[in-house]
Amino acid sequence: MNDLNVNKEFEKEGRIKDFISQNKRLVVLLAILAVVIIVGISVNVWVNNANKVAEEELIIPEADIIEDQIAEILPKTERTVEGDELTTSPGSIPKDPFMGPMVLLGVITGGRDDNIAIIKSGNTTYVVKEGEQILDYWNLKAVNGDSAVLESDERETMLKLSGMAINSESTSATTSNTVSLDVRNADVRDVLSALAIKLNANVIYTEKPTNITLKVENVTSVRALEMVAQNLGYSYARQSGLYVVGSSNKLHSDFFNQMVLTRFNLIFIEAEIVEPLIGRLSLPVKSIRIPTNQQAIWIQGTPQAILKMQELINAIDRPENADDEEISLAYRSIWTNVISPSRVTELLSDAGMDVENYVILGSRLLVFDKDLFSRWEEIETLVRELDNMNASEYRVFAFALKNTVARDAAERLDQFDYEGVKTITFNYPQFGQEILVICPPHLESQVYSSLVSLDGNRKKIKAPITSATGENAKSMLTAKRTLLSELTDVSVKDMYLSENLSGDRDAPHYVLWIEETPDKIQYLNEMILRFDEK
Structure with missing residues (x-):
């Protein structure tokens, strides 16, 4: 009986070997499938566990806990x-x-x-x-x-x-x-x-x-x-x-030094716009926002960091940014070495450039006032000048000129030899009529009075400002006269065109002249030089 069972086992084993030898490809595929199933089960278990961990880590506190x-x-x-x-x-x-x-x-x-x-x-x-x-x-x-x-x-x-x-x-x-x-x-x-x-x-x-x-x-x-x-x-x-x-x-x-959790309610912008800006400015805070409520963001950080976040929110959550999807780029930066950024805002205000929406991060001043961006080169020039001196002992004021251009006013004020007084003129000083003055407080009234005197009305003189020769000379000067009037406050009626000075009809020569103050005549000459540039 035992011999019979042994023979049956050998017979079964032989059939299995025959099946494997005859169906090698199928056996290999079945083995691969088994491995895939085992791996799939393992991955599924791992993913489920990972999801549970992630859910635990990303749970947003309930409202009463937050409060x-x-x-x-x-x-x-x-x-x-x-x-x-x-x-x-x-x-x-x-x-x-x-x-x-x-x-x-x-x-x-x-x-x-x-x-x-x-x-x-x-x-x-x-x-x-x-x-x-x-x-x-x-x-x-x-x-x-x-x-x-x-x-x-x-x-x-x-x-x-x-x-x-x-x-x-x-x-x-x-x-x-x-x-x-x-x-x-x-x-x-x-x-x-x-x-x-x-x-x-x-x-x-x-x-x-x-x-x-x-x-x-x-x-x-x-x-x-x-x-x-x-x-x-x-x-x-x-x-x-x-x-x-x-x-x-x-x-x-x-x-x-402890962490504080604060809720900021937003009016004009959404939380998803604020979050990237936090990282861009490297503010040391953590943020939580709920996708279903974009008008609120929870911030966690030290009290000092929370205050910086408050400054940022105040600077950007404004009506003009309501539809601005690129708000993360809408600011300008200034770094200071000697004076503090807060002192910079005071001095800019003295100069007639009020900074209302800003954030101070160490020695860095972030400005969000878009109406100042067009004057940013002027602001940087002023700050560079101020940051090289003890600006706490200086005053800054802007002076609007009426009869003199900024370049001439700065040069003439320099002749007074005031100690510690500096002037700043901006682009096109030969045309501009605004000058910034940096001076010690005790000299402010004196410098201001000097500028008033320098900018006073002067006696008018008569002088030529340009001329032209040739067949189209007269029409050329007429066109220049019209353009000068449009660019300045000088009327066409105050600029005169001479007769033909050459006496030659084929090669006429005309002169455009004016009766004005010397400063105004120089101003017009500067304009004409720019006309003739090629």
């Missing part, structure tokens, strides 16, 4: 409350106190800047200084101890503080160095925004929104901020021009 961690950068001069019972669409916010609710929630008076009012209309709160406009209709005329006066072209109205008044902690009058604050059930973020404006600083608020009622008088702005924080059981920390308000357990000694 618990988020911090706000202040000041914000206009803030819309989401989910408010009075929520209205932007177009339906009441623009007239007589037609809808407008409530005065707080005032801050005194100090070195204009008085400030906190006004709520509908679901939007405004932190506004005297002289500023809200709702495209009302101008804040005055802020007093418990009221604010608004005016329009047609009428004037007064808002009184709402809620019950409480006793203040001081009764002394405010001075130029102190402020008085009276807020009634106002959002602490609006109160801190008003104080940030008074301090000319930024405030980071790390806690959940809450309302506050408080009245203090005749205290410094810093003391007022401290009292607001203490009223809510919070503390504050300070580093340079940055204040942080929050609970004591958050404001530990190493807070300014």
Whole structure:
């Protein structure tokens, strides 16, 4: 029996060998298929595991978790409350106190800047200084101890503080160095925004929104901020021009080196445009954006890095960039070695070139004001001059000339031999009539007076400015006279064409002459030289 089973096994093995020898190609294909199936199963398992890991790494925090961690950068001069019972669409916010609710929630008076009012209309709160406009209709005329006066072209109205008044902690009058604050059930973020404006600083608020009622008088702005924080059981920390308000357990000694999460709401641009710019500028922050909400971006970084992000958002989230898909390229850079970039903005403002939208990254100034791009060569020239001296001891001003060109004014001013005075002229100084002056403060009025004298009206003289000979000489000079009049403020009637001076009809010679000041004649001669260039 055993021998029979053995014979059957040998017989089966023989058939298998015969099958393999007769179907070698098929066997090879089956083997390859088996290997592919095994590899496919392995890859599928690996991909599934990788997807699970990726999903875990890319999970966006839920809304309530984000709200618990988020911090706000202040000041914000206009803030819309989401989910408010009075929520209205932007177009339906009441623009007239007589037609809808407008409530005065707080005032801050005194100090070195204009008085400030906190006004709520509908679901939007405004932190506004005297002289500023809200709702495209009302101008804040005055802020007093418990009221604010608004005016329009047609009428004037007064808002009184709402809620019950409480006793203040001081009764002394405010001075130029102190402020008085009276807020009634106002959002602490609006109160801190008003104080940030008074301090000319930024405030980071790390806690959940809450309302506050408080009245203090005749205290410094810093003391007022401290009292607001203490009223809510919070503390504050300070580093340079940055204040942080929050609970004591958050404001530990190493807070300014810790990461803070902040939400930035965008109005005119989308988050997908902001993200590439962050990398391009090498800002030390991380960003989170939700594809379904392109009008918000979450940024994580140190408080100082968050402030730089705030500067960037303020510089680019503007109406003119609403349809600009190439916004990442729409800026210009200046590097400084001696003076600070902030000093550069001050000096450019003195020179009549206000820089409004900019970001400072170390010694680099990024400018986003597109209307300055056409003058960028002038700006770079000015900064190069300023960056080679102690610009903190110098003033810069622009002088608009009327009768003299920039080249001549600069050369003549140099003859006064003022110590430490420099002038800058721009392209085509033989035609331009604007000059920049850099000078010590004590010489500014003298230099200005000298320029006024140099640019004064001079006695007119008669002089030829060009001539022509030949068959078409007269028509040539007539055309030049017309063009000169179009390019300058000299009338055609003030330029005269002579008779034929050659006496030869076949080769006539004519002269174009004028009665004007010497400077004006030289100016016209420069124009003619450019006409004749080939």
